[in-house]
Amino acid sequence: MRFSRILVEGRPAYAEIDGKIAHILEGDPLAGPAKRTNSAVEVTKAVFLPPVIPGVFYAVGFNYPAHVKHHHATMPDRPEIGYRANNALTGHHTPIIRPAGVEGRFEAEGEVVAVIGRRLRRASRAEAQESIFGWTIGNDVSAREWQHADRTFWRSKNSDTFKPMGPWIETDVDPLAQTTTVRIDGDVRATFATGDMIFDPFDYIVETSRYITLHPGDVLWMGADSTVQLEPGTVVEIEISGIGTLSNPVLSERHP
Amino acid sequence: MRFSRILVEGRPAYAEIDGKIAHILEGDPLAGPAKRTNSAVEVTKAVFLPPVIPGVFYAVGFNYPAHVKHHHATMPDRPEIGYRANNALTGHHTPIIRPAGVEGRFEAEGEVVAVIGRRLRRASRAEAQESIFGWTIGNDVSAREWQHADRTFWRSKNSDTFKPMGPWIETDVDPLAQTTTVRIDGDVRATFATGDMIFDPFDYIVETSRYITLHPGDVLWMGADSTVQLEPGTVVEIEISGIGTLSNPVLSERHP
Numbered sequence: 001m002r003f004s005r006i007l008v009e010g011r012p013a014y015a016e017i018d019g020k021i022a023h024i025l026e027g028d029p030l031a032g033p034a035k036r037t038n039s040a041v042e043v044t045k046a047v048f049l050p051p052v053i054p055g056v057f058y059a060v061g062f063n064y065p066a067h068v069k070h071h072h073a074t075m076p077d078r079p080e081i082g083y084r085a086n087n088a089l090t091g092h093h094t095p096i097i098r099p100a101g102v103e104g105r106f107e108a109e110g111e112v113v114a115v116i117g118r119r120l121r122r123a124s125r126a127e128a129q130e131s132i133f134g135w136t137i138g139n140d141v142s143a144r145e146w147q148h149a150d151r152t153f154w155r156s157k158n159s160d161t162f163k164p165m166g167p168w169i170e171t172d173v174d175p176l177a178q179t180t181t182v183r184i185d186g187d188v189r190a191t192f193a194t195g196d197m198i199f200d201p202f203d204y205i206v207e208t209s210r211y212i213t214l215h216p217g218d219v220l221w222m223g224a225d226s227t228v229q230l231e232p233g234t235v236v237e238i239e240i241s242g243i244g245t246l247s248n249p250v251l252s253e254r255h256p
Numbered sequence: 257m258r259f260s261r262i263l264v265e266g267r268p269a270y271a272e273i274d275g276k277i278a279h280i281l282e283g284d285p286l287a288g289p290a291k292r293t294n295s296a297v298e299v300t301k302a303v304f305l306p307p308v309i310p311g312v313f314y315a316v317g318f319n320y321p322a323h324v325k326h327h328h329a330t331m332p333d334r335p336e337i338g339y340r341a342n343n344a345l346t347g348h349h350t351p352i353i354r355p356a357g358v359e360g361r362f363e364a365e366g367e368v369v370a371v372i373g374r375r376l377r378r379a380s381r382a383e384a385q386e387s388i389f390g391w392t393i394g395n396d397v398s399a400r401e402w403q404h405a406d407r408t409f410w411r412s413k414n415s416d417t418f419k420p421m422g423p424w425i426e427t428d429v430d431p432l433a434q435t436t437t438v439r440i441d442g443d444v445r446a447t448f449a450t451g452d453m454i455f456d457p458f459d460y461i462v463e464t465s466r467y468i469t470l471h472p473g474d475v476l477w478m479g480a481d482s483t484v485q486l487e488p489g490t491v492v493e494i495e496i497s498g499i500g501t502l503s504n505p506v507l508s509e510r511h512p
Contacts, residue, residue, distance in 0.1 A: 053311070055309070055343070061407070080406055080408055080410055081410045082408040082410065083410075085312045085339060087311070088468075152338045152339070154339075154468070155467040159467040160467065160469050208410065210411075211410075211411040211415040212343050212411065212414060213343050215343065
């Protein structure tokens with residue numbers, strides 16, 4: 001099943017995507033069974049929100065060998081999780097805004113995102129696998145000059161609109177057997193096998209949950225193999241086979 | 257006014273603290289006016305929760321000259337915000353659990369916490385001042401050996417129970433004219449003027465909001481002048497004059 005969060009009469013609502021139709025749900029499928037209402041909208045007319053606002057927004061840094069080598073970084077020897085911030089989340093089709101002052105490398109990364117479905121602590125690998133509600137797509141946008149100039153990732157990775165997520169959560173897919181494709185205005189700029197991860201989502205959940213309780217709605221962004229430069233005036237698409245396509249126009253900030 | 261979040265019949269509810277009485281409120285004072293119900297409990301019998309669960313949990317690293325010098329670190333030249341994670345939050349009187357495997361420095365830091373009351377972006381200093389809902393107290397617990405061994409702050413600062421916050425949000429206090437006192441089993445181990453900050457909360461809000469939208473309920477933990485070692489079997493208290501006292505027993509994890 002595919003679950004989106006969309007705007008219905010100005011308010012967020014969950015919807016079940018069935019082909020071209022988004023059936024509006026009553027309730028939050030992450031909190032328990034959510035029933036279809038009598039309302040539906042065409043998917044092409046839906047206004048997409050991030051499919052979940054996490055309690056904690058986890059993200060992996062270096063997690064693909066090609067990415068580590070490209071940055072001449074040390075290969076990670078254990079699955080150590082990092083963080084991003086909710087203000088930066090934005091939905092499918094909404095613009096990524098390149099802030100005034102960002103020059104040089106302004107890059108997209110197409111990532112598999114795990115959405116946690118239950119509370120867990122000290123999880124076994126089997127429990128980690130059972131804890132997943134579903135999988136969505138994230139675009140981990142970074143302003144590299146800020147990343148190098150700043151003490152933390154605050155504005156380089158967490159400026160408003162830097163974290164598109166969606167379009168929906170797919171509950172029935174093997175996230176490690178897919179292909180990620182990044183396109184700019186329809187041209188393929190990167191493509192890689194999702195399964196090339198150094199540590200997979202379940203490795204991260206097992207290790208993180210040794211110290212940390214994970215909760216329903218928490219998300220883990222799983223890293224990317226390669227980065228793609230973004231330019232205002234273009235549209236960036238992240239397609240992950242078996243999940244869908246996350247598409248966002250790139251704009252330049254109007255108010256310097 | 258003082259607003260707490262407490263457990264009422266097993267569910268979180270806001271309460272207005274008036275001397276020894278916690279008047280249960282209907283609604284969330286951070287979302288709009290919240291009215292007193294006919295229910296009340298004695299403050300000494302209340303079960304305190306973190307007074308807010310933030311959408312984004314902001315925290316400042318080095319923000320007091322003595323702390324920077326103690327760590328032989330470079331004095332920050334601009335207010336760059338960092339992050340902590342919601343799983344680590346815990347309330348007044350609940351235990352801080354020292355995880356199995358933590359040895360050496362396991363430290364408390366008593367911090368002023370700003371609670372944001374309105375949405376803001378590109379705030380002036382006056383707007384930053386007006387955006388504050390109130391002030392509470394945070395204890396930024398850190399396991400220093402993990403902090404040095406790990407790539408991120410994940411378990412060193414964000415293990416479960418490492419972020420006590422409370423007991424309440426005080427809406428009428430000048431946070432920069434107070435004294436922070438850290439006690440272990442009643443003995444004073446640190447005391448400093450809150451106003452000795454390198455950058456104050458409004459400096460952080462102005463700079464952060466150049467790139468980032470702040471939302472009601474977001475919190476900013478403002479850093480500490482000094483650290484205090486924690487030992488299982490003791491009680492750590494952070495008192496900030498004009499706000500209150502946050503008290504937590506320290507325990508050792510039972511399940512290694």
